[in-house]
Amino acid sequence: MSGISMCLEQTPEVDYLKYSFLNSYDICNRVDLNEYYTYYNYLYFQDTLTPVDFIEIRWNDLLGDLAGMCTKTYSGTIIELNPIYLNKYPEEFPSIIVHEMIHLITLDHGDRFLEEVERISKLGLEINVYCKHNLSVEG
Numbered sequence: 273m274s275g276i277s278m279c280l281e282q283t284p285e286v287d288y289l290k291y292s293f294l295n296s297y298d299i300c301n302r303v304d305l306n307e308y309y310t311y312y313n314y315l316y317f318q319d320t321l322t323p324v325d326f327i328e329i330r331w332n333d334l335l336g337d338l339a340g341m342c343t344k345t346y347s348g349t350i351i352e353l354n355p356i357y358l359n360k361y362p363e364e365f366p367s368i369i370v371h372e373m374i375h376l377i378t379l380d381h382g383d384r385f386l387e388e389v390e391r392i393s394k395l396g397l398e399i400n401v402y403c404k405h406n407l408s409v410e411g
């Protein structure tokens with residue numbers, strides 16, 4: 273993790289993050305969620321979201337039908353991602369984590385959420401607004 277803020281000044285240095293979620297090992301072992309959060313915060317939000325040190329991002333294999341979840345409590349914010357789902361559909365990782373990151377701005381899928389989806393799609397990432405929380409995970 274050390275040195276990532278330096279690397280982010282030079283986009284080519286973090287090019288491997290663009291695709292490294294796409295391989296066949298268990299996603300929990302190959303994807304560093306804090307690293308990706310920092311990367312996408314820089315890439316799509318100009319570092320305006322909560323700094324990674326003040327948020328918890330973790331895997332949760334008990335999410336059932338949910339691909340991801342964002343929870344705000346009095347003690348802080350937690351983003352959880354479903355490794356069972358993402359091991360099946362690793363190509364959806366960027367869309368799902370960024371979807372949850374938009375929930376740091378607004379918790380529902382209203383106009384503010386859709387504005388962010390529209391803005392980020394112009395930067396090259398398509399985010400599925402409605403299905404991600406409801407897709408079922410088979411097997």
Ligand SMILES: [Zn+2]
Pocket residue numbers: 371375381401405
């Ligand atoms: Zn959502």
